[in-house]
Amino acid sequence: MNLQAWRHPHDPGHRAVRRASRTALVMTASFLFGRYVLDNSQFAVMATFTGAALLGIADFSGERRERIRASICTLSAGAGLLALGTAVSSNTAAATVTMFVVTLVVGYSAVFSGYFAAASNAVIVFYVVATGITGPPSSIPAREAGLAVGGALSVLAAGWLWPSRAAAETRRSLADVYRLLARVVGDLSSGRRAEDPEEVDRQLGSAILETEQAIARSAWRPDGLAGPHKARMYLLQGARRMSELIAGLERLPRDRRGGAHDDAVRLEQTLSRLLQECAAGILRGPLPDPTAAETATTRFAEQARVEFVRRAKSGARGEELQDAAAATFLLHQLGWGVSLAALHCRAMSNAPIGSAGDAARSWLVNVLFDGPSVRKWIRRARRNLTPRSVHFQNSIRLATGLALARLAVGVLDLKHGFWVGFATLVVLKTSAAGTRSTAVQAAFGTTIGFGLSSLLISTFGVHAAVYAIVLPVVIFAAFYLPGTVSFVAGQAFFTMVIVVLFNLVKPAGWTVGLLRLEDVLVGAAIGLVIGMAIWPRGAGMELRRVVARLFVQAAAFVRATAFTVIAPPPSPPEASAVSSPFPVALGLAALDVEDVFSQYLSEPHQSDAPVMDWASLVGAAHRLWFGAAVAALIPPIAPDCTPSQADLRTVSQNVDALEDDYQRVACCLLEGAPLDLVPVPPFEITREGMAAEDILTFMEVGSWLAQLSSGLEDVRRTLLRLGIPATGSTAVVSEPSAAAAV
DSSP states (O other), rough: OGGGOOOOOGGGGGGGHHHHHHHHHHHHEEEIIIISSSSOOOHHHHHHHHEEEIIIIIIOOOOOHHHHHHHHHHHHHHHHHHHHHHTTTTEEEEHHHHHHHHHHHHHHHGOOOOHHHHHHHHHHHHHHHHHHHHOGGGGGHHHHHHHHHHHHHHHHHHSSSSSOOOHHHHHHHHHHHHHHHHHHHHHHHHHHOSSOOOHHHHHHHHHHHHHHHHHHHHOOOOOOOHHHHHHHHHHHHHHHHHHHHHHHHSSSSSGOOHHHHHHHHHHHHHHHHHHHHHHHHHSSSSSTTTTEEEEEHHHHHHHHHHHHHHHHHHHOOOOHHHHHHHHHHHHHHHHHHHHHHEEEEEOOOTOOOOOOOOHHHHIIIIIEEEEEEEEHHHHHHHHOOOOOHHHHHHHHHHHHHHHHHHHHHHTTSSSHHHHHHHHHHHHSSHHHHHHHHHHHHHHHHHHHHHHHHHHHHHHOOOOOOHHHHHHHHHHHHHHHHHHHHHHHHHHHHHHHHHHHHHHHSOOOHHHHHHHHHHHHHHHHHHHHHHHHHTTHHHHHHHHHHHHHHHHHHHHHHHHHHHHHHOOSSSGGGGGOOOSSSSHHHHHHHHHHHHHHHHHHHHHOTTTTTTTTHHHHHHHHHHHHHHHHHHHSSSSSTTTTTTOOOHHOOOOHHHHHHHHHHHHHHHHHHHOOOOOOOOOOOOOOOTTTTOOOHHHHHHHHHHHHHHHHHHHHHHHHHHHHHOOOOOOOOOOOOHHHHHHHOO
């Protein structure tokens, strides 16, 4: 038995304490007001479960205004569905059909954003309770009043009561990384080198690792990645990419930049200032404007090209020219990386990104930031209407499970039907393994809770004063323990919450606990059957597929970009793959990875789950296409240039080897095939028949391809940490096989 899956040893940022405290306070106050002030059980139950839905299940994070707005929108949707659910609650057929339709629509809305994902389960809880507690239409006003009062208290608690500090801690950690990056780039511009460069690298690596851990903690939430959170993830990926570029620049001799040195210094100074502004913007200071970095980067690239031509004509050695070309491309990437960081910094604060003023920035804005929200939502909804979509699978799975649960309630005439639906909702996960584990734990925890409830009843009987004192304690434990001790403990105390609540409404002794156990077993069984039968592989396997597809698409973009830049007309067939600065298929593949990775993060994980290893692999795929997008900005060789066949063959061999290796990475992800990386041949050109400008183009392409080759080893190590075979001696998988697989 995997005990680690049953245990969570810590509570980062005391988030569980804060959530449980808010939930316990609001649920207890709502129930006691409805039960003993208004003496209305319908009001009391609905007000109590409204607090549970908004604070215990949704638990919206983000800025106060965003939390309040999300809570109010959730209440508005819940109010309409509450009336509908109550109206059909006495008709099993109508309740079953509407349960499927409502759950399907609400569950699928999670595709739009993290807040929709968090709200969907809360809204579904409203409908489960409304249809599970049979009541005539005349009970609708009392239920709506309970929802209004419980919702008002929940909104106040969500806005002002013990808000989580996880986002603030992440901001501070991320700002520290960008301040350190600014300092290192500033040292580059001044010509100072650290006394111990390895120590600086260790400091930067340690700061990035600390930020990774902070972001992972703040991502431990039921709503996946909201927009600002995605921006933090991209800022972290950008920081790691920039640290690698800076390390590459530090290894190159600065005395070989010649006349381009002054322009490089001006660019580095501009980038250092903008990185400082990014650090301030992350901490809610003035937001950076990427225009300065874009202008300085473009100017540097132009001046570096002029200087390279001068030095090549003056007879500079090939080694010096190669270093100059490498430094030019590294700084080019660093400039666009800082510009991209500024854009993500603005996105993290929900500030306007702006439209692209030229083609150079268009691929950044249009692909990464998705454009206006309405258009983005329509695209996401349309893109995910496929059986391969995790969002589509989850909504069908949950809708089927809850519809069967409601049908079982009517057919078996179960007294407290909403407990069955609630158990199914809790048990159903995106994978069969997760559903199976949760079902066992739910049954075991409910049995323990039944035993503890029986002990409580046998000791105190049905004593209202004692139960009123016990109620906030068991509610706190029910919402605190799942994230800090185990799901089993949480289910045990949630069973006690049910027993205490319904004995306060209508004393029934220990039989309430027995009914609760019976309903949980029915709901868990339904969830287990559905989880095993409908798309049982979960988001983990889908994440493999979409990341593999992104590697394949990005590798194709690498090939197309390389040949577009260095092949003279007539262009070879490979060049036709690039009809725009950024292929549409590649952009959609990158967004699919974002969607599935968000869903993966929204799943309950063990404390040792490889969340950041997957983030590292996703980052490697993004670095692949980002480098290609920057390489696409390199001025292509002149139309009258006639490079030798040997030089063209060198580029072709390098591109072929890299594309084959990335195809093997895709096969490793998809099929578990061992990864045998083929060394990329040395990039050496003869420079025959080429002008100096064209020689620089060839050398920049060579520098870029060398970076990709060195990055493959990091990919292999990440695959090993993920438990995916990354070494072996099997035959190389052919290119068509890998492409067909994705």
